[in-house]
Amino acid sequence: MTTEQTLVLVKPDGVQRGLAGKIISRLESTGLKIVGMKLMQISDELAATHYGEHKGKPFYEGLVGFITSSPVIAICLEGPDAISTTRKIMGATNPADSAPGTIRGDYGVDMGRNLIHGSANEDDAVREVSLFFSDAELLSYKRATEPWIVE
Ligand code: IDP
Ligand code: MG
Numbered sequence: 001m002t003t004e005q006t007l008v009l010v011k012p013d014g015v016q017r018g019l020a021g022k023i024i025s026r027l028e029s030t031g032l033k034i035v036g037m038k039l040m041q042i043s044d045e046l047a048a049t050h051y052g053e054h055k056g057k058p059f060y061e062g063l064v065g066f067i068t069s070s071p072v073i074a075i076c077l078e079g080p081d082a083i084s085t086t087r088k089i090m091g092a093t094n095p096a097d098s099a100p101g102t103i104r105g106d107y108g109v110d111m112g113r114n115l116i117h118g119s120a121n122e123d124d125a126v127r128e129v130s131l132f133f134s135d136a137e138l139l140s141y142k143r144a145t146e147p148w149i150v151e
Contacts, residue, residue: 001080001150005035005138007128008077008086009117012070014107015039020073023103023116026089027077031149035140036076036133042068050131062112074132080150083125086118 008027010020028034042050047064054060077086091102095114098105104114119125129138143149 003078003080004082004122004125005076005078005129006082006086006119006125007117007132008075008119009067009132010073010075011113011115011117012066012072013113014115015071015073017107019107019115022107024073024075026103027075027086030079030085030089031145032077032079032082032085033143034075035078036129036138037073038133038137039071039073040132041071044068046131050128059112066112076129076133076138083119083122087120090116090118 010023014020014023024034044064047068048055051060051063051067054063079085089103091098091104093104093114094111095104095108096111098108100106103116108114119128
């Protein structure tokens, strides 16, 4: 197990539908630690950088329009295997294929309204965390429960 940081976004649909608390609670319940969190409006420039890998794809314009349409909650989670654990709890990209018990599987029905973003791999996670958070916004702290979460 490696300690990792990953970027999570509760997307505009999650915030608008009042599901942010439930979504964050599921991630928090794993034991992963919140080390950064803020409500923010994503600019066109930030969206283009964040979703650069998808530029040119048929859904790109819709994706950027959606992610900039209303506030998101950006979260940096830290802990053992934070990237893959977060992806597992999110579920598959298309809510139609997401298992019950995952965030997308339980709360979504449409690929373009899938509620949550989570970094896909280590390189993306490092890039995305620094894109959304300054060093000063990422806090280092201990929780009294840590020995109960990691052996
Ligand atoms: P991910 O969010 O599970 O990592 P990606 O393939 O990185 O999935 O796609 C980024 C986001 O773009 C998805 O979460 C989804 O919102 C949107 N997206 C991906 N493919 C499609 C599509 O075919 N139609 C509509 N939206 C899509
Ligand atoms: Mg992705």
